[in-house]
Amino acid sequence: xxxxxxxxxxxxxxxxxxxxxxxxxxxxxxxxxxxxxxxxxxxxxxxxxxxxxxxxxxxxxxxxxxxxxxxxxxxxxxxxxxxxxxxxxxxxxxxxxxxxxxxxxxxxxxxxxxxxxxxxxxxxxxxxxxxxxxxxxxxxxxxxxxxxxxxxxxxxxxxxxxxxxxxxxxxxxxxxxxxxxxxxxxxxxxxxxxxxxxxxxxxxxxxxxxxxxxxxxxxxxxxxxxxxxxxxxxxxxxxxxxxxxxxxxxxxxxxxxxxxxxxxxxxxxxxxxxxxxxxxxxxxxxxxxxxxxxxxxxxxxxxxxxxxxxxxxxxxxxx
Ligand SMILES: [Zn+2]
Numbered sequence: 001x002x003x004x005x006x007x008x009x010x011x012x013x014x015x016x017x018x019x020x021x022x023x024x025x026x027x028x029x030x031x032x033x034x035x036x037x038x039x040x041x042x043x044x045x046x047x048x049x050x051x052x053x054x055x056x057x058x059x060x061x062x063x064x065x066x067x068x069x070x071x072x073x074x075x076x077x078x079x080x081x082x083x084x085x086x087x088x089x090x091x092x093x094x095x096x097x098x099x100x101x102x103x104x105x106x107x108x109x110x111x112x113x114x115x116x117x118x119x120x121x122x123x124x125x126x127x128x129x130x131x132x133x134x135x136x137x138x139x140x141x142x143x144x145x146x147x148x149x150x151x152x153x154x155x156x157x158x159x160x161x162x163x164x165x166x167x168x169x170x171x172x173x174x175x176x177x178x179x180x181x182x183x184x185x186x187x188x189x190x191x192x193x194x195x196x197x198x199x200x201x202x203x204x205x206x207x208x209x210x211x212x213x214x215x216x217x218x219x220x221x222x223x224x225x226x227x228x229x230x231x232x233x234x235x236x237x238x239x240x241x242x243x244x245x246x247x248x249x250x251x252x253x254x255x256x257x258x259x260x261x262x263x264x265x266x267x268x269x270x271x272x273x274x275x276x277x278x279x280x281x282x283x284x285x286x287x288x289x290x291x292x293x294x295x296x297x298x299x300x301x302x303x304x305x306x307x308x309x310x311x312x313x314x315x316x317x318x319x
Pocket of ligand 1: 076228269
């Protein structure tokens with residue numbers, strides 16, 4: 001039974017942020033929904049509330065968004081989005097924003113997504129993966145350091161703004177982001193994947209991301225393509241200004257070359273940005289950007305709020 005979207009009423013006008021979809025050719029994974037569930041979600045929220053990306057941009061910049069206005073946003077150039085979500089949008093006559101990081105369209109594969117795919121397909125559930133990760137961490141050179149860091153870790157206080165994370169989610173993110181840091185985390189994950197004889201990395205990578213043709217096709221259908229950094233750092237705000245500028249310049253140059261027009265909109269990867277990021281985006285002519293949550297609204301047109309599709313799915317009882 002699908003209930004009404006009454007709980008949404010308190011939120012300001014915002015984007016709905018989508019990541020993963022599951023179905024034909026796309027494995028289940030944490031937070032992934034089917035095409036039918038997307039349709040149910042559009043019905044639950046009210047399809048008429050969704051403005052086209054062009055309308056949304058115009059009204060947002062003019063300060064004329066209505067309290068019920070929503071827009072659709074898809075982050076990370078995922079193939080499951082163009083194969084599963086795009087046909088549903090087409091059936092509803094809806095279009096949205098697609099925020100793309102360029103490295104994966106220029107032939108690289110980024111670990112963030114590969115790791116997610118690995119943990120979604122090679123373990124019974126995410127907790128089984130967390131257990132394997134922690135066991136591998138224990139066996140590594142960083143085991144003692146991790147144990148010490150966890151001794152006074154309070155899960156409920158870490159990333160408290162993301163209320164849908166479980167304690168295990170929080171502990172894993174703490175170990176990854178605050179204890180290990182990118183290089184040591186990646187070495188550990190690479191070791192886990194290497195040790196798994198049943199995992200074919202190349203084969204996995206080929207089904208994770210869209211190609212440039214997919215993006216051109218979306219653009220031709222009225223969707224709007226925007227920036228999402230070049231390589232999708234998990235903590236872009238931790239980079240110095242030159243590296244932040246490099247991330248967005250390369251992303252901007254790639255999309256401008258592909259689309260024949262400079263993008264003017266973006267979303268912040270992992271919600272990580274600071275005043276330097278906003279300055280860099282201004283230099284590139286970006287007029288509108290989205291955060292990854294509904295908190296700390298009121299920051300201006302480069303910090304518009306979004307609701308995570310996983311939270312809506314949970315309110316609907318889908319996840
Ligand atoms: Zn992203």
